Amino acid sequence: MNTATEIAYLVAAASFILGLRMLGSPETARHGNLLSAFGMSLAALVTFFGDEMENYGWVLFGIVIGAVVGVVAARLVEMTAMPEMVALFNGSGGAASLFLGWVVHLSTSPNFFTASTVIMAVFIGGTTFTGSLVAWAKLRELTLAGKRLGGAYTFPGQRAINMGVLIIALLGGVVYAADSSGSVAAGGLAVGILLSLLFGILLVVPIGGADMPVVIAVLNSLSGLAACAAGFAVENAILVVAGALVGASGFILTTVMCKSMNRTLVNVFAGGFGATGGGAGTVVDGVVQPIMAEDAYYLLEAADSVVIVPGYGLAVAQAQHVVREMSDLLEKSGADVRYAIHPVAGRMPGHMNVLLAEANVPYDVLAEMDDINPVMGTVDVCLVVGANDVVNPAARDDECSPIYGMPIIDVDRARIVIVLKRSMGTGFAGISNPLFFRSNTRMLFGDAKTSLQQVVSEFKD
């Protein structure tokens, strides 16, 4: 490696760090991403024109194919399908680390330390690869042998089998690292590769439904760690730095998602959301107060401050644009309108914000749960669209509820809550919601998009 290459790698590392820092604010985020992309391009260029390069044609071939696939996929993907896209990109990164580790094994005779990092790159990369593919299939809700994927599949002895696979893989790794050029080494590596692919599948199969955001965050973290291990294998610090940054990022997002769902990581990977028992919590009975779109209009029209709480149901109904239209009308009539976003609203961390941004909702009216809750008592009307469990006061008050302890948006503290809902059925997790029976709650039944359109047309009349 010559000095020019080393300097370029330093610049690249600085670009990644500064780029991530700039991602901390919506104003600088786009430039941050471009800076990070610049660093990556620079590092790739100096490597390509480095001293030890011989086979330019092959490398160029790989880059062109990869770039075309990447650009086309990134431009065509729908914003609602972002989790699947990220899962696939994660998977391809993981597979790349697996192959790179394998190449290091084939083309050098690694010492004990390098061999251990090779096996780690291979194992983490392989797990990320198949884990991401399974996550993608679940998010797409593909069907396999007539069964719809997407749910959580658990079977007896699952934990024991996973542990067994992990232990055998570890033994394979030790055998390989102890004598990486010996006769049994190839066998050890082969065991490592096959079991890593199997482990990725086993890891994600028992997870489904609402836990999928956690899986994506974990796979994100793993793809970084795989790159890190590959960096040790090829002794290149830039891979270690970048991989570690991503590993840390995925870890934080994993923690955030787990906390927002009141679940532990172990709990998530043991699988079966809602399968942990506990029933539906204290069943609440009472009188609901249904209203018509016209009544909702009068309530909203009289309000000085309105908070809209969107859930993923809003995106399913494709109602982002009509919500935006309504909030524009409200603002025109002098009301202060904000959106309160729960961290798990959507199918991946921060997903709802992107969906609203796509509908031209400016980011400065998007409020985080922790910022909006203290002022919820001063809000005149809170409009809940397509959200259920994340506004369920049972999570705060009812110790028998399976979601007890999960942080929620305290919509029930607003003066009036209008809940848009198709019918009185329980939510995704089948948990009863006492919010619907509160004296300050009004239920606007029907399709969310149609109801909102009716409210909007009332405004225009």
Added chain:
Amino acid sequence: MIDDWFPLALVLLLSIFLGYELISKVPSTLHTPLMSGSNAISGITLIGAISAAGAAHNSGFSQVLAVLAVALATVNVVGGYVVTNRMLGMFKKKEREGDLS
């Protein structure tokens, strides 16, 4: 005596702490672009893959593996950055009509 692995291990340790501090400051509004943007960074394997695929001494099979690694890492890098840029382009600040301040 310091072995070869030590400087890299130190870099790893410091990067993890740095990453943790950096990412902790990112608001949840930006968590999706953060994820896809950091996902693109994890395609850094590309650098190692380019070196491996460009080296002269590869056998046929390891050449195939290395080129595959280049292609897959490039998908990760290019796709990740492009999709992040597309998303961040949608994040707009409020336009205030008649804002005199």
